[in-house]
Amino acid sequence: MNPSIKPACCGTASLGEQDCSSANVVSKPTLTRYILLGIAGLAVWWMVYRSLAPFAAWFTYSLLTLPRGTHLGSAMEFFVFESPKVLMLLTLVVFGVGIVRSFFTPERTRRILSGKRESVGNVLAALLGIVTPFCSCSAVPLFIGFVTAGVPLGVTFSFLVSAPMVNEVALVLLFGLFGWKVAGLYLGTGLLIAMVSGWAIGRLHMEKHVEDWVFQTHTGNGVKEEPLDWPTRIRFGVEAVKDIVGRVWLYVLLGIGIGAGIHDYVPENFMASIMGKSAWWSVPLAVIIGVPMYSNAAGIIPVVQALLGKGAALGTVLAFMMSVIALSLPEAVILRKVLKLPLIFTFFGVVAAGILIVGFLFNWIL
Amino acid sequence: MKKIQILGTGCAKCQKLTENTVTAANELGVPYELEKVTDIQQIMAFRVMMTPALVVNGVVKVAGKVPSPQEIKPLLG
Numbered sequence: 001m002n003p004s005i006k007p008a009c010c011g012t013a014s015l016g017e018q019d020c021s022s023a024n025v026v027s028k029p030t031l032t033r034y035i036l037l038g039i040a041g042l043a044v045w046w047m048v049y050r051s052l053a054p055f056a057a058w059f060t061y062s063l064l065t066l067p068r069g070t071h072l073g074s075a076m077e078f079f080v081f082e083s084p085k086v087l088m089l090l091t092l093v094v095f096g097v098g099i100v101r102s103f104f105t106p107e108r109t110r111r112i113l114s115g116k117r118e119s120v121g122n123v124l125a126a127l128l129g130i131v132t133p134f135c136s137c138s139a140v141p142l143f144i145g146f147v148t149a150g151v152p153l154g155v156t157f158s159f160l161v162s163a164p165m166v167n168e169v170a171l172v173l174l175f176g177l178f179g180w181k182v183a184g185l186y187l188g189t190g191l192l193i194a195m196v197s198g199w200a201i202g203r204l205h206m207e208k209h210v211e212d213w214v215f216q217t218h219t220g221n222g223v224k225e226e227p228l229d230w231p232t233r234i235r236f237g238v239e240a241v242k243d244i245v246g247r248v249w250l251y252v253l254l255g256i257g258i259g260a261g262i263h264d265y266v267p268e269n270f271m272a273s274i275m276g277k278s279a280w281w282s283v284p285l286a287v288i289i290g291v292p293m294y295s296n297a298a299g300i301i302p303v304v305q306a307l308l309g310k311g312a313a314l315g316t317v318l319a320f321m322m323s324v325i326a327l328s329l330p331e332a333v334i335l336r337k338v339l340k341l342p343l344i345f346t347f348f349g350v351v352a353a354g355i356l357i358v359g360f361l362f363n364w365i366l
Numbered sequence: 367m368k369k370i371q372i373l374g375t376g377c378a379k380c381q382k383l384t385e386n387t388v389t390a391a392n393e394l395g396v397p398y399e400l401e402k403v404t405d406i407q408q409i410m411a412f413r414v415m416m417t418p419a420l421v422v423n424g425v426v427k428v429a430g431k432v433p434s435p436q437e438i439k440p441l442l443g
Contacts, residue, residue: 106415106430138416138430140375140406145415217410334375337406 031230049088056081079260086176086252090169091241097131097168098240102233104132106142113159114150118202121155126194129162139331140338144214153210154202161351162194165326169248170297177259177305185362186318193322193354200350201343209343248298255302259309275312282316283359287352290323297325315362322355368398368442373409373429374418383418383432390438398442 056077060066066073109132113125134142139160146156166187175183228236275282300321307317332344339347370387374380384402391398403409403421412421416430420441427441 110415133416133430141409141415141417144406144410213407217407 034230034234045088045092049085052081052085052088075260079256082177082256082259083253086173086256087245087249089176090172090248090252091245093168093172094244095237095241098237099233100131101133101240102228102236104128106132106134106138106145109159110146110149110151113146113155116151116155118152118154118199121152122158122195122199122202125151125155125158125198126162126166126191129159129194130166130168130191132159132163134163140334143335143338144217147210147214148217152202153207154198154200156198157201157347158194158198161197161326162191165194165322166190167297167325169244170301170321170325173252173255173298173301177255177301178308182314186322189318189358189361190322193326193351193358197347197350197354201346204346206343206346209340209346211338211340214338248296251298251302255305258302259305275307275316277313277315277363280360280363282313283319283356283363286316286320286359287323287356290320291327291348291352292329293324294328294330295324297321300324313363314366315359315364318362319355319359322358323352326355327351368396369401369423370398370442371401371403371421372418373403373412373414373421375404375406375409377417379432380418383420383428386432386435387420387438387442390435391442393435394439394442396442 059080060073060077061068064076066076109128112128113121116124143156143160146159147153171183171187174186275286304317304321307320308314327348332348335344335347368391370391372380372384372387374383380402384400388400391400403412409417409419412419412426414426414429418432419429420427420433420438422442428438433441
């Protein structure tokens with residue numbers, strides 16, 4: 001994996017006070033301008049996106065004059081087409097998610113979730129996990145903040161599972177490289193695992209395995225929330241793009257490079273014997289290997305690309321990817337500060353079981 | 367004398383926030399005392415849900431993000 005990749009840590013945007021105050025005087029015409037700019041930007045984005053395929057063909061066969069129908073030619077065309085395509089998708093989605101996230105601070109998410117009944121709460125928490133800014137180093141303060149505000153334990157866990165596991169970067173990469181079906185499956189099953197495992201933990205009534213001091217902690221809004229306006233939200237989006245795309249572009253190119261490299265060179269069914277459908281034990285093995293490992297979603301995609309391209313079964317690879325990004329040894333160590341061991345084991349056990357089922361399900365359906 | 371506290375359990379962003387804060391304080395030339403709060407129970411006492419956080423004279427100024435030294439300066443003033 002890539003232990004050197006820093007976790008997607010602690011929010012992205014940073015705003016100064018002057019900017020906020022000057023932005024507050026923005027009037028309606030400015031908003032209209034932003035909307036028009038947005039539409040124009042989208043149109044340009046779409047036109048560029050559409051012309052990537054002909055460009056890649058022209059670049060490979062006319063400019064570099066590589067002969068058609070060769071390994072090198074098709075690998076080059078694949079790389080020149082896929083790289084800008086995925087990076088453009090990533091930029092658009094991260095920008096959009098950045099703006100959406102400006103509406104969902106952790107404080108607000110907590111307000112929505114506190115006092116919700118369990119089943120409804122689990123569903124809401126899993127969904128909010130996607131849009132609330134989250135980083136693994138904030139997991140503990142967030143956990144305490146939720147639990148002490150009256151969010152049920154199981155609902156809190158739904159959030160803690162969904163926030164890292166359902167990741168917008170992974171979603172875009174899966175969409176760009178494997179199509180909307182795989183991306184949709186990842187989104188749907190990720191949410192489902194978060195909902196069900198949180199619900200299961202709630203049913204087990206494990207409140208007594210939370211460290212005692214947690215419930216004695218008084219939490220509240222230490223920071224006062226200022227209402228945001230549109231220019232500020234757009235700056236959030238831009239900051240998110242700078243931060244996330246700036247951090248992951250190398251791994252994206254690496255992933256596509258691996259994809260292009262093995263496109264024609266490595267035998268098609270290289271992985272099939274050990275990670276193919278017929279090897280049922282490959283799913284539990286993928287989870288066992290994946291759970292202790294840590295990588296962010298972008299770092300794992302090159303590996304996914306390489307495995308899938310060479311005949312590994314989708315369910316096995318998906319299980320591996322989910323267990324790497326959703327659970328990790330460092331996270332267990334962090335959570336040990338607030339959870340006693342039985343609850344940590346239950347948490348990891350329930351989520352790993354969920355991932356296992358998803359892995360088997362996909363290998364069986366597809 | 368400003369009392370500056372950096373709340374965080376030691377992740378990369380916490381180091382960055384400390385660096386930026388020190389830079390800002392030195393450029394302003396204000397006398398300050400810097401403390402890193404790494405104990406989770408003490409961090410929770412400040413009622414923040416995201417780390418890293420910047421606290422000046424007991425007031426939480428920033429939580430969950432790393433502002434640039436330029437953006438920190440007015441918070442120290």
